[in-house]
Amino acid sequence: MEPANIDRTVFPEAAALEAESPTFSARGRRRPFAVRNLAPYGYISPTLLLIFVLMVIPIAMVVSYSFQDNVIVQKNPVFAGLANYTKVLTDPVFLTAIKNTLIFITLSTIAHLVLGLAFAMMLNTGLLSGLTKAVFRIIYILPWLFTIAVVAVIWRLMLDPYGVINYILTSIGVLQSEVNWLASPSTALWALTFINIWSGYPFFMISLLAGLQGISADLYEAAAVDGANGIQRFFNVTIPQLKPVLISMAVLDLIWTSQQFALIWMTTGGGPLNVTEMLSTYTYKQAFSSYEFATASAAAVIVLLLTMIMAFFYVRQLRER
Amino acid sequence: MTGETTRFRSRRTRLLGVVTAAILAVAAAGCGTGSGEGSAGSSAQGGAVTLEFAQWWGAELPEGSFQELMTEFESQNPNIKVKLLSAPYASTKQQLVSGAASKTLPDVVGLDGAWVNDFAKQGAITDLSALMADAKYDESQLASQIKVDGKTYMIPVVNFVYPLFVNKDLLSKAGVKAVPSTRSEFLDAAKKISALGGNVKGWALPLDTAVPNGVQNDVMSWLWASGGSMLTQDGKPNLTSPPVKSAVDYVKSLNDAGVIAPGALTMKEQDKVEKFTAGQVGMIIDSMAHINLIKKNSPDLHFTVAPIPAEDSFTGKRGIPYASWGVGIADSTQHKAEAFKLVQFLMSKEANAKLSTLANGFPGNNTAEPDFSKSDPLFKTAFDIYRKGYPANEFVGLPKSEDLMRTFAENLQLVLAGKQSVDDALNKTQQSWASVI
Numbered sequence: 068m069e070p071a072n073i074d075r076t077v078f079p080e081a082a083a084l085e086a087e088s089p090t091f092s093a094r095g096r097r098r099p100f101a102v103r104n105l106a107p108y109g110y111i112s113p114t115l116l117l118i119f120v121l122m123v124i125p126i127a128m129v130v131s132y133s134f135q136d137n138v139i140v141q142k143n144p145v146f147a148g149l150a151n152y153t154k155v156l157t158d159p160v161f162l163t164a165i166k167n168t169l170i171f172i173t174l175s176t177i178a179h180l181v182l183g184l185a186f187a188m189m190l191n192t193g194l195l196s197g198l199t200k201a202v203f204r205i206i207y208i209l210p211w212l213f214t215i216a217v218v219a220v221i222w223r224l225m226l227d228p229y230g231v232i233n234y235i236l237t238s239i240g241v242l243q244s245e246v247n248w249l250a251s252p253s254t255a256l257w258a259l260t261f262i263n264i265w266s267g268y269p270f271f272m273i274s275l276l277a278g279l280q281g282i283s284a285d286l287y288e289a290a291a292v293d294g295a296n297g298i299q300r301f302f303n304v305t306i307p308q309l310k311p312v313l314i315s316m317a318v319l320d321l322i323w324t325s326q327q328f329a330l331i332w333m334t335t336g337g338g339p340l341n342v343t344e345m346l347s348t349y350t351y352k353q354a355f356s357s358y359e360f361a362t363a364s365a366a367a368v369i370v371l372l373l374t375m376i377m378a379f380f381y382v383r384q385l386r387e388r
Numbered sequence: 389m390t391g392e393t394t395r396f397r398s399r400r401t402r403l404l405g406v407v408t409a410a411i412l413a414v415a416a417a418g419c420g421t422g423s424g425e426g427s428a429g430s431s432a433q434g435g436a437v438t439l440e441f442a443q444w445w446g447a448e449l450p451e452g453s454f455q456e457l458m459t460e461f462e463s464q465n466p467n468i469k470v471k472l473l474s475a476p477y478a479s480t481k482q483q484l485v486s487g488a489a490s491k492t493l494p495d496v497v498g499l500d501g502a503w504v505n506d507f508a509k510q511g512a513i514t515d516l517s518a519l520m521a522d523a524k525y526d527e528s529q530l531a532s533q534i535k536v537d538g539k540t541y542m543i544p545v546v547n548f549v550y551p552l553f554v555n556k557d558l559l560s561k562a563g564v565k566a567v568p569s570t571r572s573e574f575l576d577a578a579k580k581i582s583a584l585g586g587n588v589k590g591w592a593l594p595l596d597t598a599v600p601n602g603v604q605n606d607v608m609s610w611l612w613a614s615g616g617s618m619l620t621q622d623g624k625p626n627l628t629s630p631p632v633k634s635a636v637d638y639v640k641s642l643n644d645a646g647v648i649a650p651g652a653l654t655m656k657e658q659d660k661v662e663k664f665t666a667g668q669v670g671m672i673i674d675s676m677a678h679i680n681l682i683k684k685n686s687p688d689l690h691f692t693v694a695p696i697p698a699e700d701s702f703t704g705k706r707g708i709p710y711a712s713w714g715v716g717i718a719d720s721t722q723h724k725a726e727a728f729k730l731v732q733f734l735m736s737k738e739a740n741a742k743l744s745t746l747a748n749g750f751p752g753n754n755t756a757e758p759d760f761s762k763s764d765p766l767f768k769t770a771f772d773i774y775r776k777g778y779p780a781n782e783f784v785g786l787p788k789s790e791d792l793m794r795t796f797a798e799n800l801q802l803v804l805a806g807k808q809s810v811d812d813a814l815n816k817t818q819q820s821w822a823s824v825i
């Protein structure tokens with residue numbers, strides 16, 4: 068027996084019943100039902116395609132390269148098992164690069180957070196006038212406006228043995244003679260880290276300023292009523308309220324800084340004597356200078372795994388929020 | 389709004405989603421079809437072939453001048469069009485490395501001699517010897533060819549030599565009457581210039597490992613200027629030989645004498661040129677291509693170019709380092725004959741002379757005569773130095789030449805930092821090179 072002809076625009080519940088009922092869907096309505104099921108995939112397909120082409124395929128290729136020998140440069144590469152990973156992990160330069168990268172990203176992230184929070188609190192304080200804060204806001208954000216190439220050129224000039232930094236430090240008596248900040252093995256890594264801190268703190272400052280402005284004044288008033296002084300309010304109100312932002316920013320910064328390449332390449336190139344060699348420059352040199360694409364791929368996969376660990380904590384933090 | 393309209397729109401929206409997915413799937417399939425076939429960038433439409441020509445030369449020549457040269461070629465070859473892919477040197481290199489890996493090199497490629505061996509071994513660039521034979525091309529007009537395993541893979545189109553640049557004002561202020569011609573004279577002059585004080589040093593040595601060509605231009609040049617070689621007769625590394633040791637010892641003596649500008653371990657080539665331009669360094673070994681740049685940035689700087697000083701007792705012909713704008717053809721191109729016509733045009737007497745004049749370089753065609761009448765007189769001086777000596781660059785054609793330079797630079801850095809002896813540095817570098825060459 069045929070079902071009654073129901074006007075589903077008048078009786079929407081009937082339409083819902085039809086969608087759920089196998090009896091309805093089995094009768095000459097299969098095509099629209101299939102279209103309805105496919106439609107969501109259609110909408111996300113451009114994104115899926117882009118992710119597949121731009122991320123999944125390249126990552127899969129790099130992973131496969133890392134298990135082959137003489138890949139790309141030889142027409143018929145052979146399977147090499149874990150040989151490339153063994154080679155990379157026993158290369159003293161790679162181990163140096165890991166150590167340097169850890170120092171570089173840890174110091175950068177801590178300094179970014181401290182400086183960013185300090186400047187953000189200054190810009191959020193009620194002790195300064197609006198005009199003063201506007202002026203400082205512009206000054207503080209300036210490093211963020213320069214592209215990394217400009218940052219590298221500026222600091223190479225300033226840190227030159229005959230540059231302005233040495234001139235000032237020798238003039239005021241801090242230094243007895245000029246220091247080769249970027250060319251001396253004892254100072255290059257610290258100088259490079261300093262440049263990275265300088266160029267990266269404004270992003271933290273802006274993000275934390277937004278976080279500070281989102282903290283309700285009621286909390287500070289309540290703390291004041293309870294007799295909390297400035298330091299206590301900072302540690303018991305400001306920091307807990309900013310904690311989600313601080314953790315997210317810190318994890319993101321660890322990931323971003325570990326991928327820093329341009330600044331290192333344009334200032335020290337990993338030298339002198341490998342003291343500023345990072346995972347990024349090591350991988351690049353393996354690929355585009357030594358043409359050891361298999362080794363470079365193995366190094367890249369190791370970097371990917373390390374980054375994924377950090378990304379895991381980032382995602383977990385987001386979920387907790 | 390009626391229920392019919394709503395249903396129609398809903399159906400249309402769903403249909404749109406499905407159609408989008410279908411189109412993207414077809415597009416993706418289309419993208420995939422071309423990959424792996426090694427197709428280069430050329431195309432043939434209506435009988436005319438369009439060649440893609442990737443190089444960095446267009447970016448370094450006066451604006452539009454290289455395109456004019458290509459228009460001239462197109463007028464001589466109506467069935468061939470040229471699409472220039474011009475980018476700075478570093479970008480071109482990266483694009484070509486990627487293109488070689490994916491077998492999608494443009495039809496004609498600008499090459500540096502340092503890349504040739506690797507591209508040839510990958511099968512990315514084609515054997516030009518065979519194409520020359522097919523076209524019955526007269527090779528005798530070519531000043532040089534870059535070969536791998538006896539086959540030509542690159543033809544140098546324009547050459548740039550690296551003479552000694554000398555700041556005449558600093559030299560006279562230091563009381564040095566003649567431009568140094570021997571190593572002893574150079575050391576003496578460098579000491580006197582450095583003694584002037586005021587942040588001035590005698591010489592600059594860029595040993596940055598990101599782009600380690602300072603080894604080729606500023607270190608090995610001392611060896612080649614005295615007729616030495618870093619390779620054996622059969623092309624194997626010979627870094628422990630007395631001539632190489634003598635050259636490295638000499639560089640160390642310059643460092644020990646305190647005549648090298650500070651910051652050498654991370655100094656880049658452009659830093660060296662800037663310091664010379666600013667009058668902070670008395671002498672550098674540099675590309676003649678920088679003559680105009682230095683004059684433009686510092687019109688009052690009085691400088692000249694001279695042969696690189698040789699060992700005191702040396703009387704033979706002096707090698708002078710050079711770099712080339714070389715040309716090669718992709719092995720994957722469908723239009724090798726047409727691509728070789730473009731190479732022939734670039735190497736023709738007229739076009740090669742014109743290009744050399746535009747680039748302020750020396751022609752790759754023996755018979756081409758660059759017109760330096762409108763150029764700075766220093767180019768004529770450099771041309772005379774070039775003619776009296778011989779072009780020397782033993783890194784050209786070597787496998788992984790940039791990596792070889794980097795290994796050398798890292799070991800030399802240890803020497804200059806006092807952490808390694810010259811003998812140890814050369815022994816280690818020799819071992820490293822022997823595993824590559």
